[in-house]
Amino acid sequence: MTATETTPAHLATEDRFVPIQTRSERPTSFDPADFGTPTGREVNWRLSDLKRLAPLLVDEETETGAEPAIEYGLAELEAAGLLVESTGHDAAPRGEVFRPEDVVSAIAWKRCQNALHIRLPEGQVQEQPVIARLHGTGADRHGNAHIVVEAMPGSVGTIVLHHSGSARYAQNLEIIVREGARLTLVSVQDWQDDAVHASAHQAVVGDGAYLKHMVVSFGGGVVRVNPSMRLAGHRAEGEMFGLSFSDSGQHIESQVFMFHEGVETRGDVLYKGALQGEGARSVWIGDVLIGQDATGTDSYEKNQNLVLTDGARADSIPNLEIKTGDIAGAGHASATGRFDDEQLFYLQSRGIEEEEARRLVVIGFLMEIVQKIGVPEIEERLAEAIEEELRRGAGLAPASKAGA
Amino acid sequence: MSVLDIKDLRVSIETEQGSKEILRGVDLTINSDEIHAIMGPNGSGKSTLAYTLAGHPRYTVDGGSITLDGEDVLEMSVDERARAGLFLAMQYPVEIPGVTVSNFLRTAKTAISGEAPRVREWIGDVRGAMEKLRMDPSFGERNVNEGFSGGEKKRHEILQMELLRPRFAVLDETDSGLDVDALRIVSEGVNRIKGETGLGVLLITHYTRILRYIQPDHVHVFVNGRIAEQGGRELADRLEEEGYDRYLKAGV
Numbered sequence: 001m002t003a004t005e006t007t008p009a010h011l012a013t014e015d016r017f018v019p020i021q022t023r024s025e026r027p028t029s030f031d032p033a034d035f036g037t038p039t040g041r042e043v044n045w046r047l048s049d050l051k052r053l054a055p056l057l058v059d060e061e062t063e064t065g066a067e068p069a070i071e072y073g074l075a076e077l078e079a080a081g082l083l084v085e086s087t088g089h090d091a092a093p094r095g096e097v098f099r100p101e102d103v104v105s106a107i108a109w110k111r112c113q114n115a116l117h118i119r120l121p122e123g124q125v126q127e128q129p130v131i132a133r134l135h136g137t138g139a140d141r142h143g144n145a146h147i148v149v150e151a152m153p154g155s156v157g158t159i160v161l162h163h164s165g166s167a168r169y170a171q172n173l174e175i176i177v178r179e180g181a182r183l184t185l186v187s188v189q190d191w192q193d194d195a196v197h198a199s200a201h202q203a204v205v206g207d208g209a210y211l212k213h214m215v216v217s218f219g220g221g222v223v224r225v226n227p228s229m230r231l232a233g234h235r236a237e238g239e240m241f242g243l244s245f246s247d248s249g250q251h252i253e254s255q256v257f258m259f260h261e262g263v264e265t266r267g268d269v270l271y272k273g274a275l276q277g278e279g280a281r282s283v284w285i286g287d288v289l290i291g292q293d294a295t296g297t298d299s300y301e302k303n304q305n306l307v308l309t310d311g312a313r314a315d316s317i318p319n320l321e322i323k324t325g326d327i328a329g330a331g332h333a334s335a336t337g338r339f340d341d342e343q344l345f346y347l348q349s350r351g352i353e354e355e356e357a358r359r360l361v362v363i364g365f366l367m368e369i370v371q372k373i374g375v376p377e378i379e380e381r382l383a384e385a386i387e388e389e390l391r392r393g394a395g396l397a398p399a400s401k402a403g404a
Numbered sequence: 405m406s407v408l409d410i411k412d413l414r415v416s417i418e419t420e421q422g423s424k425e426i427l428r429g430v431d432l433t434i435n436s437d438e439i440h441a442i443m444g445p446n447g448s449g450k451s452t453l454a455y456t457l458a459g460h461p462r463y464t465v466d467g468g469s470i471t472l473d474g475e476d477v478l479e480m481s482v483d484e485r486a487r488a489g490l491f492l493a494m495q496y497p498v499e500i501p502g503v504t505v506s507n508f509l510r511t512a513k514t515a516i517s518g519e520a521p522r523v524r525e526w527i528g529d530v531r532g533a534m535e536k537l538r539m540d541p542s543f544g545e546r547n548v549n550e551g552f553s554g555g556e557k558k559r560h561e562i563l564q565m566e567l568l569r570p571r572f573a574v575l576d577e578t579d580s581g582l583d584v585d586a587l588r589i590v591s592e593g594v595n596r597i598k599g600e601t602g603l604g605v606l607l608i609t610h611y612t613r614i615l616r617y618i619q620p621d622h623v624h625v626f627v628n629g630r631i632a633e634q635g636g637r638e639l640a641d642r643l644e645e646e647g648y649d650r651y652l653k654a655g656v
């Protein structure tokens with residue numbers, strides 16, 4: 001695809017008003033009041049759709065009332081014996097690694113009494129992926145949740161959080177991958193168009209452990225999923241993959257943070273997004289920090305966006321900060337392109353109609369991520385959703401210039 | 405028997421400095437089962453002619469006509485031209501991330517013949533064609549042209565030609581970047597397809613070497629956006645000896 005580096009010039013000037021700080025030094029607090037109300041100039045809010053996220057900034061009781069905002073379909077977890085009795089605010093491991101970094105996350109912490117605790121028992125190999133189904137019961141219902149996913153030493157498994165329906169839903173996800181464990185965690189945002197969702201994921205990966213973390217967002221009005229991963233252990237490995245498809249009026253955001261803390265850790269970040277239609281937005285901010293003790297680090301991050309029509313906009317901001325001189329390798333890349341005329345021409349010159357050619361190019365672009373999911377049900381649902389999006393976009397005029 | 409007829413074709417491209425005329429009145433008639441070689445200096449407009457035949461959106465046709473058995477090719481979209489039987493083996497084939505060769509070939513075949521090929525037969529056809537071109541079957545699982553060497557890309561173009569069975573093929577420097585063995589294999593492929601289907605070929609090349617394998621019926625010298633001279637095989641040999649100076653000095 002035609003690659004053009006995205007240079008967010010308007011942001012460069014704004015930077016002067018924001019004190020420069022290392023990503024790991026971002027303030028944290030369990031008290032929402034400490035954050036105040038964001039103005040939209042803050043480093044972690046400036047590209048967000050604050051207007052539509054506003055209902056999640058309201059610090060109110062959300063666990064009373066007969067009808068919860070989210071129905072938790074946990075039958076598969078229960079059947080697999082992965083559900084642990086819900087934990088209160090002070091019950092370990094809740095809060096072992098999680099520190100709210102923004103007001104929405106602090107409210108979710110405060111207003112969720114009983115965290116959902118999912119645990120892969122020590123040494124257990126869970127062959128089948130296990131899916132938790134979170135279903136929103138109404139676009140006007142406010143929900144707050146704290147979820148802990150804990151992979152005990154030596155365990156192996158795949159956990160999926162699948163979100164559907166509609167709600168105003170703030171969520172914290174605390175992920176602990178203990179030594180030698182291998183966890184795949186997939187969060188799928190398959191919401192209806194009027195859902196408002198903000199989720200903060202914080203993961204810590206221990207000695208010799210591995211976490212594959214995936215964010216798949218294609219449904220919802222505003223979807224903000226900000227994952228961070230600390231490769232804390234010796235030889236910890238982490239992969240962060242993301243796939244999004246933003247339609248007209250959708251705002252899909254991910255602020256991704258990979259922190260190499262331990263010695264000889266390996267990290268790979270790859271997010272891909274497709275956008276189409278008037279007002280379709282995607283925001284990706286990717287920070288990689290290689291700490292001063294993280295010798296022998298191997299790190300790469302990349303974000304690629306494919307703008308399918310005019311009127312859609314992708315912001316892509318990669319940052320790489322290195323505090324040790326002794327690393328194995330580090331790199332980053334960001335590219336936002338439109339449909340590549342040469343690719344379309346090549347396919348059409350073999351008799352393939354334009355619409356079909358577009359389909360091949362878009363699916364080809366996203367396939368790299370789809371193939372990494374490894375959960376057949378989710379891969380099928382996603383393939384179906386991509387086809388749906390493409391049908392919807394078929395009537396729209398193609399993008400006329402790169403970057404949008 | 406088919407005829408591809410190009411008459412007084414004038415083509416320009418939009419550049420930052422404005423419109424630039426590249427083809428300045430090209431006349432060329434190609435019949436089925438004929439091989440026409442086009443030779444000419446760099447930048448003379450050979451690829452422009454090839455791309456214009458295929459309908460690349462970058463080129464603006466300012467005048468003249470292209471017809472295929474009387475049908476107006478210029479009226480057709482890129483994919484319609486391919487379905488009408490035109491094929492362009494490109495000088496620089498394009499990489500398509502995430503689309504495998506086998507998926508691409510099947511999709512193209514389905515588009516060209518209007519129905520999905522029967523699976524068993526198709527798999528056999530693809531395997532057979534790859535074998536003849538000495539392409540490893542593993543190419544089927546690779547993404548289209550991604551990471552292919554220059555010569556592999558060219559073989560992949562001929563593979564498509566073999567499977568899609570066009571009426572006319574334009575080979576734009578298909579011989580460049582091929583090693584001696586590959587040159588022979590690819591040439592054999594072209595001759596084989598021509599023998600089987602009566603393919604008409606427009607062969608763009610800088611070297612007479614390929615003309616030892618693929619015997620041209622006509623040789624055209626392309627200079628400065630038009631055909632400056634026509635002849636038989638012997639013209640190609642003379643060009644190799646003398647170069648294009650004669651034509652350039654004459655200011656054709």
Ligand SMILES: Nc1ncnc2c1ncn2[C@@H]1O[C@H](COP(=O)(O)OP(=O)(O)OP(=O)(O)O)[C@@H](O)[C@H]1O
Pocket residue numbers: 417418419424426444445446447448449450451452453
């Ligand atoms: N985008 C462009 N801007 C300016 N000039 C262009 C552009 N595209 C093509 N041209 C010019 O058009 C002319 C014809 O190019 P073309 O590729 O058809 O030549 P060719 O005969 O195939 O050359 P070669 O033997 O090197 O392949 C060249 O002078 C080329 O520089």
Ligand SMILES: [Mg+2]
Pocket residue numbers: 450451452495576
């Ligand atoms: Mg050329």
